[in-house]
Amino acid sequence: MLAAVPPPVTVRVPSKINLHLSVGDVRDDGYHELTTVFQALSLTDEVTALAGGDSGVEVSGEGARSVPKNEDNLAVRAVRALAEHVGRPERAERVRLVIRKGIPVAGGMAGGSADAAGALLACSILWGLDLHRDELAEVAATLGSDVPFALYGGTALGTGRGEQLVPVLSRHTFHWVLAFDQRGLSTPKVYGELDRLREAGDPPRVGAPEALLEALASGDPHRLAPLLGNDLQAAAISLRPGLRRTLRAGVTAGALAGVVSGSGPTCAFLCSDADSALKVAAELAGAGVCRTVRVAHGPVPGARVHEE
Ligand SMILES: C[C@@](CO)(OP(=O)(O)O)[C@H](O)COP(=O)(O)OP(=O)(O)OC[C@H]1O[C@@H](n2ccc(N)nc2=O)[C@H](O)[C@@H]1O
Ligand SMILES: Nc1ncnc2c1ncn2[C@@H]1O[C@H](COP(=O)(O)OP(=O)(O)O)[C@@H](O)[C@H]1O
Incomplete structure (x- = not known):
């Protein structure tokens, strides 16, 4: 059988x-x-x-x-x-x-x-x-x-x-706007570019995460915003200088802060609430600084079965 x-x-x-x-x-x-x-x-x-x-x-x-x-x-x-x-x-x-x-x-x-x-x-x-x-x-x-x-x-x-x-511990839900770039960036190249920048000078470092962890526990996006930081951001911008303009445009559109996500080039903008995220997304989409804009929230659970 x-x-x-x-x-x-x-x-x-x-x-x-x-x-x-x-x-x-x-x-x-x-x-x-x-x-x-x-x-x-x-x-x-x-x-x-x-x-x-x-x-x-x-x-x-x-x-x-x-x-x-x-x-x-x-x-x-x-x-x-x-x-x-x-x-x-x-x-x-x-x-x-x-x-x-x-x-x-x-x-x-x-x-x-x-x-x-x-x-x-x-x-x-x-x-x-x-x-x-x-x-x-x-x-x-x-x-x-x-x-x-x-x-x-x-x-x-x-x-x-x-x-x-x-x-x-991350209290409450945070609201994000994501700006996708025209093309991707290679993760090894971005790490390599950071090594090169560090050999040539001393790009700023984000330091320890304690204050950010406290802000996450508070659930207050206004406390979290100034603490977002990414050592790979300088390297991603060095390889893709237009990201500087994207980051500025998100804040001008009303986001609390923007940061390059990981090795980039996606930029993530923290917003004060869901309504603000929709407004920021609409304005950013019209600013001509990125390919596509999405709103998202977090944290969400990891991989899970999806029943149709
Ligand atoms: C930068 C980050 C930040 O979360 O993610 P992405 O932004 O790419 O998604 C990660 O460190 C990427 O993780 P992931 O994409 O799984 O990388 P891996 O496949 O393990 O490694 C790809 C390459 O990235 C570099 N690499 C990765 C992780 C690490 N701690 N050090 C490294 O130098 C190495 O050159 C490695 O060969
Ligand atoms: N299932 C997959 N989805 C996306 N990319 C993949 C996949 N499998 C392999 N890759 C390769 O991994 C590279 C990194 O893709 P991705 O994981 O989307 O980005 P990042 O490492 O920047 O977060 C891509 O350029 C692609 O060639």
């Missing part, structure tokens, strides 16, 4: 922004030591895992054309890594992934990492593995520094290369 094919599993996964990103020294393995505060946002991707047919990946939505459709796709690598982790590598050959992207590609919002986290959770359910999230996070960390956070979501302090996470 043939085994029944399990029904497809769809997982929704959040994007992230870095409210605080302090970049330390380069380690022996080539990664930089980080202290970062991640927040998961309501801008999401969806990953569906289907069994019983041909393997492969289909991608639609935001930036789909520049997402690899082969083994370079981080979600495809995640399927293989999980199959190997449970000692059943052949299982990866019978999974098809369908990815619907809302997160900009190479935008500093960890879209590829989100898809990898989504594929891990979806396959864990599809294969009836019932793995604890912490075990999935171990596999996630082998795929990329930002993948574990996409599994947990919320607000978290990340150390090491960003994969060691501790949840952070």
